[in-house]
Amino acid sequence: MKRVLVTGMGGHLGTRAAQMLEERDDVEAVAGCDFVPPRRRLKRAVFKRIDPLDRDKLVAFVTEFAPTDVVHFGVYEPAARMGATRAHASTEACTVAALGAAARAGALEQVALRSGLEVYGRGRGAPLTPDEDAPLDPTSPYGCSLLEVETTAAGIARRHDVRVASLRLAPVSGSHAPSPLGRLLRLPLVPVPAFVDPPFSLLNHEDAARAAVEAIVRGAHGPFNVVGPGAASPWQAVRLGGRIPFPVAGPGWRLAGRFSEIAGAPIPDHTLSLMRDGLTADGGHAAKALGLGRMVPTQVVLDDLFEWATVTPISNVDRRVA
Numbered sequence: 001m002k003r004v005l006v007t008g009m010g011g012h013l014g015t016r017a018a019q020m021l022e023e024r025d026d027v028e029a030v031a032g033c034d035f036v037p038p039r040r041r042l043k044r045a046v047f048k049r050i051d052p053l054d055r056d057k058l059v060a061f062v063t064e065f066a067p068t069d070v071v072h073f074g075v076y077e078p079a080a081r082m083g084a085t086r087a088h089a090s091t092e093a094c095t096v097a098a099l100g101a102a103a104r105a106g107a108l109e110q111v112a113l114r115s116g117l118e119v120y121g122r123g124r125g126a127p128l129t130p131d132e133d134a135p136l137d138p139t140s141p142y143g144c145s146l147l148e149v150e151t152t153a154a155g156i157a158r159r160h161d162v163r164v165a166s167l168r169l170a171p172v173s174g175s176h177a178p179s180p181l182g183r184l185l186r187l188p189l190v191p192v193p194a195f196v197d198p199p200f201s202l203l204n205h206e207d208a209a210r211a212a213v214e215a216i217v218r219g220a221h222g223p224f225n226v227v228g229p230g231a232a233s234p235w236q237a238v239r240l241g242g243r244i245p246f247p248v249a250g251p252g253w254r255l256a257g258r259f260s261e262i263a264g265a266p267i268p269d270h271t272l273s274l275m276r277d278g279l280t281a282d283g284g285h286a287a288k289a290l291g292l293g294r295m296v297p298t299q300v301v302l303d304d305l306f307e308w309a310t311v312t313p314i315s316n317v318d319r320r321v322a
Contacts, residue, residue, distance in 0.1 A: 001028035003107070004216065005067035007074030007098045009047055010034030011081065012177045013114070014073040016209035018045045021071075024217070031065045033058065033098075034074070035090075036081075052076075052094035062101035070102050071212045072113035075149055078142055078268040079180040088145050095149050103160040111157070112165045112215035114208075115150050117201075117225065118143035118270050119168060122277040131282040132168075132223045140270035150223075165215035170203040170227040170281070170298075171274065175307040177205045181274065182305050183265035185237055191256035191267075191275065192234040194247035198278025199231035204296035204304075214290040224290060227283030230297045234275050240299075241306040 004021050008014040009032025021030045022043050030045035032038075037049055046065075050057045052074055074094035078084035095113075102108045120130045121139035138144045150166045157164045173182045184190065203226060211226045238245045248256045253276065257267045273279070286292060 002026055002069050002216070003029045003065065003067045004031075004069045004071060005062060005065055005098070005102060006030065006032035006045070006071045007094055008032075008034050008076075008114075009045070009073070010036040010038050011073060012205050013172065013209050013212070014038070014071070015040045015042070016205060017071050017073065017212050018042055020209060020213045021045070026217070029065075031061075031067070033061055052090040055093060055097045058094065058097045059101040062098050063105050066105040066107045067102050068107045069110045069216045070099065070108065070112070071216060072099065072111060072149075072153070073212070074098060075114040075146065077179065078270070079266045080178045084141065084268055088141065091145050091149060095152050099153055099156050103156050103162060108160065108162050110163045110165075110216055110219055111153055112167060112212045112220070113149060113153050114212075115146045115166045115168045115223075116143070117168050117170055117227070117279055117281045119147045119150065120281065122273050122279070128278070129280055129282050130225070132225055132285055140268075140273055142268060142270040163219055163221040165220040166223045167208075167211050167215065167286075168223055168225045168281070169208050169211075170201045170283075171279065172205050172208050173202045173301055174205055174304045180266060180268055180271045184260060184267055184271060184275075185241060185243070185305060187260065187263055187265050188243060189246050190234075190238045190243045191248040191253065191260065192238055192245045193276050194249040197233040197235045198276070199233050199280050200274050200278050200298075201227045201231050201280040202298045202301040203228045204301050207292060207295045211286065211290050211292060214292065218290065220289060224286035225281040225283045226286045226290075226292070227281050228295055228298045228301055230299055231280050232298050232302055233278070237302055240302055
């Protein structure tokens with residue numbers, strides 16, 4: 001029987017994964033932690049409110065639970081639920097403390113962790129639709145942070161003989177999922193590239209949570225690109241949402257970022273890269289290996305995103321995210 005720890009349980013993905021795990025007969029216990037509590041009802045999961053930067057409390061909680069499996073959603077996207085500096089520090093601290101404590105507790109067999117397509121980067125010569133064998137060359141701070149998470153987990157896996165599934169998720173979006181891309185696209189006036197219209201893929205939160213649960217259940221190991229079918233582009237997304245496109249080029253992106261931040265939708269570097277250069281990948285391997293048939297297409301994720309038309313400004317965002 002499995003004892004599953006869910007880090008980042010207070011977030012949209014962590015809460016949904018915990019609900020899915022609660023429904024399984026082969027899961028004996030579910031426990032989780034985060035800096036905010038879950039906003040959905042959990043039937044039998046145990047939640048502990050712990051700041052990811054509080055190493056001592058986090059290690060004590062994980063050690064006492066002694067998980068056999070970890071769903072590591074304690075990976076914080078800049079400008080989603082916190083600013084860039086705190087997001088990076090929280091991601092690093094939670095990864096090292098939680099995974100390290102779980103391994104030392106002695107029962108750990110499997111980890112499924114959140115990573116992202118940002119690990120491939122969008123530098124010169126990078127493949128437009130990378131598969132899992134493509135070189136890793138992140139070109140944004142968030143991409144570098146995700147690669148650090150994968151590297152840390154890989155080191156723990158080698159030392160403790162643990163399987164690790166690195167889920168390289170397309171941007172998770174939707175009407176209820178906090179994301180900088182979602183806030184940006186819901187602005188009345190949206191900056192778009194003036195001379196190109198690069199494709200990007202999105203991922204529904206339900207599919208992202210299901211991928212993590214399936215990785216645990218199936219004992220998956222290695223990297224997996226988890227990508228919603230199809231693609232959209234900045235101009236298409238703006239038209240779909242009934243917004244006004246504002247063409248931008250070169251240094252204009254920095255100015256657009258400032259205006260977006262004032263409007264409550266700061267644009268971190270990885271979101272800026274998506275709008276300028278696109279972001280998609282080959283998700284065929286993950287769909288087959290993790291049994292992710294009938295995933296929600298990118299266009300449908302966009303439809304859901306625009307069901308909520310009002311941008312909710314966030315405060316205390318690090319100025320360096322723009």
